[in-house]
Amino acid sequence: MNITSAGIGSGLDLEGIITAYIDAEAIPQEIRLQNKEERLTTELSGVGQFKSALSNFESVLKKLNSPEDFNKQISESSSEDVAVTTNGYASNGSFSIEVEQLAQGSRRQSTAFAASTDTVGTGTLTFTAGADSFDVDIDGADDLSAIRDKINEQSSNFGVTANIINVQSGSYLVFNSSATGDANNLTISSSDVSLDAISTNTTQSANDVAKSARAYVDGNLVEQDTNEFKNIIEDVTFTAQAVNMGNPAVISISQDEENGSTLINEFVDAYNALRGTLDALGNAENGALAFDANVRQVKSQLNTIVTDTVSGLTGGNKSLSDIGITIDKTGLLEINPIGIGTMKSGTEKLEDALKFNLQEVGEIFASSNGVTSKLTTLIDSYNGSDGTLTIRNTALSKQVSGIADEYTALETKLRDYEDRLRSQFSYLDSTVASYNATGTWLASTLASMQPKNS
Template identity: 35%
Template sequence: MGLTSVGIGSGLDIGGIVTALVNAESAGKIAKFDVNEGKINAQISGIGSLKSAMSEFNDKLTTLTESATFGSQKVALSSKSYLSASVDATAVTGSYQVKVEQLAQSQKVASAVVADKASTLGEGSLTIAVGGNDSFNIDVVATDTLTEIMNKINSSDDNSDVTATIINGELGPQLVLGSKNTGLDNIISVTATDTDGNTGLVDTFSMTEVTPAKNAIAYIDGVKVVSKKNTIEEAITGVSLTLTAADIDQTTTLTISKDTAKTKTAIEGFVEAYNSVMTTINSLTSYNAETEQAGILQGDALPRSIQSQMRNMLSSQYSTSDGNKMLANLGVTTTREGLLEVDSTKLTEAIAADKGAIAEMFSSEDTGLASKMSSLLDGYVQTGGIMDSRDTTLDEQLSRLTDSREQLNTRMAAFSARLYKQFNAMDLVVSSLNTQASDLQSRLDSLPGVVRNNS
């Protein structure tokens, strides 16, 4: 590159001239690049907003494709003092009177009192069993104390049914064995064997029941129910009871009814998420005549296609065992703006009177509203879907724009170098002419008889 300062020969600001010429040549192209880059980035942002709203809507649809959302039951208790309850979808609507006579409990047996828990008891073995389960053996050596025997019982790999502990009572320490399971089927038996000729183990482990095993006893509508656990799962269809206290004189009313709130919440969430998608599309594709501002994706076929397909699905009828159904039958209608609105009272009444048709309408595989719409949205928002493809296309446009900027910079650098070369060449010529003119003037001034005109 040549001189970049004021021309030596010509006195021109070559640097300023070259910069002005380069800027004049590139300014229009750079402005066009900036405009295009802004549009592409705005489109990327718009596609991202649309994809986010559609993904959130798709999540709401997932709930409406699950059978648990529809026809579920709920349970209420007149008192929580004696039991708790849970229900599944097979529970039958109705009311039941429950009385708890007795809670289930596990048996506990105690050894004879020993003088000192650190004293040895002799050599031999203990065979322990609970109910009909396999027994396990504990080998007792001559140096074992009551504490060590307790530890051997609790740490035995074969022991899954008994817990051993030492209780220091008024008369002295005793080893207490407790069944891990409640009910009359879990009775503990202990057989002691002495092998050292003494009777220390046999005498100590002649067990005495200190807490009896009991089955739970409850009455449901006057029918006696017995369970070895405090959880009763098969007495009432679809209902699980957990007994917590007993008083045969107290009655708890258990009421099972249809859980309309779960279905209603799911449908209202569907409406809200759908409106969010439609609002996003309208915002991205609209034109404001007053401000003369166009949406980021105005004229783009993608959001309009999505909007059209979704609206068609919402206005369609869906086959159920109770005849063809559509959203309007549930109190969900379309406003003039293309959004959905819910008549809360009508929706509640429709769910309360429903016998399975709403579930079919939404969740029937391949034919239900939620199932079909979820499949539609998956094609757009899933990894590798249409939205990702559009993002890839826009990213490629940005990449090409970056390449064009680099090419322009390269051309402008060459153009600048060429201008500097031309202007510097001119400057040298002017400098040479100025030098020759000055030399000629000097020669003329030195000729005899030539009088300089100083005026």
């Protein structure tokens, strides 16, 4: 900058003139940038709220993405002796369960050895329980401890654990099998007689034989290899945990209708919250995304999905309106408690559907063409990694960040403009100063030439 105090020589208010020129150049552009920044920041905030509202709604949809989410049942047992669960489709009812015998695995014990460091022989041990078997190769140098470790570490071992017990009568190799059931008693054979002491000559007491679980369901005997009795009562699994003959446990199954009602009410509330956010964002007077095309599109698509019939369903309930969920005049979902004439209210329709047609309710939401699936796909098209709002958010963020560069460029431009003005007005200042000096000299000269009064 050539001159910092323009007008000193000429006496003119050149600083004021320069300031006026710079303001005339700067103010309109600064206002334009401020308006642009405010518009972009408001839009970016609106898009963020838009994405967040969709994400919040999607978090609720995840609770409704399988028909089984609605098929929650209450299964109870009157005693800790028997535990019970269902797959969600069991019929309501109660049953008396008496456990006569718990399932157990088997145990075998080798002949006595002097110590755990004793060796046995060479060959292959074969362990068998029912249809399962595995082999272990034994070397002549393997003592009882090494044999134990080989058995326990065998990759194909189906559940045999080898241990050594050291007692007064000697050291014994003990084998415990986790395979339960009458047909799964552990047997051990060998390829060489040198291994008979830990195979064919092992002993087993009557209490160490593998056993099946035995229980009575309403007085009817049932047996299973394990303590888990699955589908003896259709769609129910009960597990025997203790013998309770003469003191039966009563298990009861009932439908958890409240679960379905809770899920649906949560869905309705979440949908309406989303619509409320979209209405606020698109408000013509003060919405952050007033008149926005994406807001209008999503509102229209949401309305279509929740009012359409779900294709591919064969039951009597094929849409949300069939189970009492409708759209009111403001576009919000409702479960209307008031019926019209002889028609059932929305509340009554939903209660009937949850009580008598729960599977159909689940299919309306969670079938492949269901409401949840379509809504999830819609949200992903906007919020996914390449979704409309994701791309838009990235572009807006870049534009907002770029405004700082525009301010920097404007400042540089204005400084250059000021330098040019000062250069131009410097010449004017010096020229006027020169004229002023000449004028002063002429005035002084003429004054000195005036005749003096006598």
